[in-house]
Amino acid sequence: MELELRHLRTIRAIADAGSLTKAATALGLAQPALSAQLKRIERSLGGELFERGRQGVRATALGALVLDRARVVLPAVRELQEEAARFARSGSPAGAERRSLRIGGTHGPLLGGLVDRIASDDPGVAVLTRTSWSEREIAACTAEGGLDYALIGTCGESAPPEPGRLVWTEVARDPVFVMLAAGHPLAARREVGLHELAGESWTDVPGDGCFADCFTAACVRAGFTPASVYETDIASCVHLVQVGRAVGLCRATFPDTPGMVTRPLAGTPLLWRHLLGRHPHASAAVDAARMAGHLGAAHRAAVARSGSYTRWLAARPGPARDPGPAREGGTAREGGTARGRGTARGRGRAAR
Numbered sequence: 001m002e003l004e005l006r007h008l009r010t011i012r013a014i015a016d017a018g019s020l021t022k023a024a025t026a027l028g029l030a031q032p033a034l035s036a037q038l039k040r041i042e043r044s045l046g047g048e049l050f051e052r053g054r055q056g057v058r059a060t061a062l063g064a065l066v067l068d069r070a071r072v073v074l075p076a077v078r079e080l081q082e083e084a085a086r087f088a089r090s091g092s093p094a095g096a097e098r099r100s101l102r103i104g105g106t107h108g109p110l111l112g113g114l115v116d117r118i119a120s121d122d123p124g125v126a127v128l129t130r131t132s133w134s135e136r137e138i139a140a141c142t143a144e145g146g147l148d149y150a151l152i153g154t155c156g157e158s159a160p161p162e163p164g165r166l167v168w169t170e171v172a173r174d175p176v177f178v179m180l181a182a183g184h185p186l187a188a189r190r191e192v193g194l195h196e197l198a199g200e201s202w203t204d205v206p207g208d209g210c211f212a213d214c215f216t217a218a219c220v221r222a223g224f225t226p227a228s229v230y231e232t233d234i235a236s237c238v239h240l241v242q243v244g245r246a247v248g249l250c251r252a253t254f255p256d257t258p259g260m261v262t263r264p265l266a267g268t269p270l271l272w273r274h275l276l277g278r279h280p281h282a283s284a285a286v287d288a289a290r291m292a293g294h295l296g297a298a299h300r301a302a303v304a305r306s307g308s309y310t311r312w313l314a315a316r317p318g319p320a321r322d323p324g325p326a327r328e329g330g331t332a333r334e335g336g337t338a339r340g341r342g343t344a345r346g347r348g349r350a351a352r
Contacts, residue, residue: 113298
């Protein structure tokens, strides 16, 4: 069975409803019919998309991956249909009526939510997206006018790419957590010291940003050097963690996933900043302040999908409960003060 748009709508409806019963009602289907359809979709994609429980359904790691893509694809298809309909009625390109917004980003939890927010709140804007594992590629394309905005991340105060040509706004910052198999000896702990993971194998995803250098430096401060690292895609990273072959680092917004847990690192040795980059002299269909607002909303939604992050925030008193307010760099050089240059000597970055 080939995956169709209606299947993506079904997956999104189930995730939004939180239960098959509510989703079936929203879709106008009987629950057995919806359950059978979901099983066919899962067979087509090669694994379970939702974990069923007494409290309803919750996306698996594969389900979260598919949902992220669905939240980009479905609004884009809706915009295509609307634009085609306008063209058919008027005989002229919809570009005369709508302005396009070009956003590039590395794979992460915010791009899908950002597209959804823009489609809902700025329906006159046609969003075009581009993703890459290379943060430098996305930043360079933005600096050269190929994109309106770049959505990437850096560790702590490491400088982002293209500091002389782009203005960077910090939208949010998150602690970096560790992913452990549900049966791992440290899984029951409220937090884990990085030094306690010295003998572990690690898994990560490709990337050319600063994360590999920052991770290695944090390990050295903790008294060890990572022994072995499996570099692979997000779904395989999660699988290796679930079966106990490796541990991995992730942003605190990583959604709750069956078969594994995420736990804070004691002392928060690594922070991840979500950054929005733009050319200081370019104009876009959505201005920087509004984009930052959309991203803030997407970030809050991502936080809510992570039980471990929600608990971590609740345990922190006062202003520290805020995972990170947006901060604007007034010039192209104020977006980040470089304690580290963020060169790409090593591998990868935290999963999602």
